[in-house]
Every structure is written in structure tokens, then in C-alpha cells.
Amino acid sequence: MSGRPLDVLEASLGERVTVRLKSGDEYVGELGGYDQHMNLVLEDATNAADSDETDTATAESVEDTTIIRGDNVVSITP
Template sequence: MMDNMDQQQTTHTVEELLDLIRLSLDGQIYVKMKNNRELQGRLHAYDQHLNMLLGDVEETVTSKESDGEIYEEMYKSTRRHIPMLFIWGDGVVLVVPPPRVG
């Protein structure tokens, strides 16, 4: 039978890729999506397909615009706050968990 210390150590180890996501539950994560969309929010739930439920989300969408007169490309970022957001895993490019301490 595992004592409490062994059990606690087992729940904080990373053996599979999705363990990093599991350890990020209730933490702030950064998610880069297709179409120049970036999200930062609190991870509430996820599944093996990287479908995720985020709360208190800050979304940043970056678009490239061309100025027809001077032929210069400009980048424009739009930000908005979303209280709760479901992310479809097919659009996920990158997930950055919060920094691990210890």
C-alpha cells in the first residue's frame, strides 16, 4: 500500500505528454491557435484531443494589413476578454503550461 508521500509524488510526475496539461489544471496557461490567435487563461478541463475549457481568457488576434499607398505591411493586434471559452483541439498549435516550481 502506498503511503501519502508516495501518492503525492506520483501525482506530480510527468510520464506522458498530457501529464503536463493535467498538472496545469486550475493554472494559467498560454495557447497558440491557428489563424494568429493567442489565448491566455485558467485551464478548467481538457481531453486527449486537446479540447479545452478555459476561464478568464485574454484573447489576442494579430492580423496583417497592407497599406496600398506606401506598400508597407502593418500588424494589428486586437484584444478582448472572454469569461469562459471552449477550445476545439484541432486548432491548437502550442500549449505552454505555467512554470513549475520545485
């Protein structure tokens, strides 16, 4: 896999990814699309709560399609 960010996103289309935001929130879902600004479209996403705050990690379901603005993204991992 190439190290260029858009190439990595292209290779991850249709795969489940974890997206960490500047706020500390993490979303887990299938990468459905992206654009040149790294705005992301996640399908069937969940918002995972920080496991340090509670004894067990919890997940909150969100809309079927979630759009995340690229300038809020800190990291994207498979």
C-alpha cells in the first residue's frame, strides 16, 4: 500500500475503519467515500465511547450514513 494519504483511503474503500477526531471521539464504520479534502463518508458507523471513562467500552449507533469533515480527522486506521 502506498504511503500517500489519498491512495491509502482508496485502498480502504469498502473496509471497516476507525476514525479519530480532534475532539477525541472515535467512529467505526465502513468507508463509503472521500474527497480531496479528506471529508469522509462512513456507512453503518458507531461512535465508540472512551473505555477509560467506564469499565467497559460502549458504542452508540449513529445514522446509516455519517459524513465527517476532513479538518476534524486526526487519524484513520483499518
